[in-house]
Structures are given as structure tokens and as C-alpha cells.
Amino acid sequence: MITPHYMRVMAAYNSAMNRRIYTAAARMSDGARREDGGLFWGSLHNTLNHLLWGDEMWMSRFDGWEPPPVRLADSGRLHTHFGDLTMARVVADQRIETWARQVSAADLHGDLVWFSGASQTERRAPKAVLFMHFFNHQTHHRGQVHALLTRAGEAVGDTDLFLVVPPEIFEPI
Numbered sequence: 001m002i003t004p005h006y007m008r009v010m011a012a013y014n015s016a017m018n019r020r021i022y023t024a025a026a027r028m029s030d031g032a033r034r035e036d037g038g039l040f041w042g043s044l045h046n047t048l049n050h051l052l053w054g055d056e057m058w059m060s061r062f063d064g065w066e067p068p069p070v071r072l073a074d075s076g077r078l079h080t081h082f083g084d085l086t087m088a089r090v091v092a093d094q095r096i097e098t099w100a101r102q103v104s105a106a107d108l109h110g111d112l113v114w115f116s117g118a119s120q121t122e123r124r125a126p127k128a129v130l131f132m133h134f135f136n137h138q139t140h141h142r143g144q145v146h147a148l149l150t151r152a153g154e155a156v157g158d159t160d161l162f163l164v165v166p167p168e169i170f171e172p173i
Contacts, residue, residue: 001128004103009161009169010135011100015093016164017138021048021145022086024154030082037148040141044148046076048085051141053078055092058134061114062127063099072118103131 025033025044033045041047053068053075060067070078079085108128116123146156158164 002108002132004100004105004108007100007103007131008097009165011093011097012165012169013161014135014138015097017142017159018089018093020156020159020164021142021149022089024149024156025145026082026086027154028149028152032152033082037151039144039148041076043076044145045082045085047141047145047148048089049078050075051138051145052085052089052092054137054141055096055134058130058137059092059096059099061112062131062134063095065095 025048028044030045034043036042037044039047041050053070053072056065056068057072059065068075068078079088108131110127111124112127112130113122113124115121146159149156162170
């Protein structure tokens with residue numbers, strides 16, 4: 001289904017796209033970042049917070065990170081200040097890339113069992129599917145953020161994976 005190499009490519013893509021998104025968002029005023037843009041989490045600021053929250057929550061299950069200090073409903077308010085949010089994003093991306101470099105083929109097999117605070121139930125799913133969900137969740141919300149940034153006149157640059165991820169990360173075929 002997926003390979004350790006897939007994990008490394010997606011982690012690199014995640015980091016590169018977050019750098020582009022945050023660079024564009026930093027050019028906006030704080031008020032513009034906090035204005036309700038019709039995204040699922042309302043504003044750009046809230047959506048970026050939710051994205052980080054989701055990454056931290058999944059990584060607490062995948063790699064033993066400390067889970068975020070707020071519940072899902074409050075994930076849009078994880079960090080009040082954009083500078084703090086940006087720094088936390090940089091650190092998380094570095095940690096995700098480090099984790100992805102350590103994922104082995106054996107790590108992709110089996111199920112993950114966890115207690116979901118959102119559904120208040122124990123959940124079980126194949127790890128490989130959850131890893132794909134992890135990266136898909138990032139892409140989903142970054143797409144919303146990209147649309148809002150574009151509407152605000154902020155350029156993000158290319159978003160196609162093969163144009164964003166450095167060629168040396170791709171395995172030779």
C-alpha cells in the first residue's frame with residue numbers, strides 16, 4: 001500500500017508547503033489572518049492552528065509526542081500569537097520529518113489502537129491507512145488555506161508535489 005519512502009516524501013512535502021503557506025500568511029495583517037474566511041475552522045489563523053493540532057494529536061499516537069493541551073473543539077485556538085504558532089509549526093515539521101526517516105516497512109503493518117476523545121470510544125485502524133490519513137488531512141486543510149491566501153492576493157507558488165519536493169528525495173525508478 002505505502003512504503004517508508006512514501007512517508008519521507010510526504011513529510012518533506014508537508015514541511016515545504018507549510019513554509020510556503022506560513023510565509024504568505026506572514027505578509028497579511030493579524031486581523032486579516034483572523035477574519036472568518038468561510039473555512040471549516042473559520043479563519044486562516046484558526047485553520048493553521050487546527051492543522052498543527054491534528055499533526056500533534058496523530059504524532060502523539062504514532063510516536064509518543066505529548067498530545068496537544070486542548071480538545072478538538074478548541075484546536076483553532078491552540079496558539080494565540082501567530083509568531084508562536086509559526087515556531088511550533090517549524091518544530092513539528094522537523095520532528096515529523098525525523099520520524100518519517102525512521103519509519104520502516106515493518107512499522108507500516110498492523111493496527112493502531114487509541115482512545116478517541118472526539119468520539120469517546122476506543123478506535124482501531126490499520127497503521128498504513130492512518131499514516132495516509134495523516135498526510136491527507138494536512139493537504140486537505142492546506143488547500144483551504146491556499147484558496148484563502150490566493151483570494152487575499154498572496155502568492156504561495158507551486159503546490160504540485162513533484163514541483164515542491166526536491167528531486168533528490170525521490171527514489172530512482
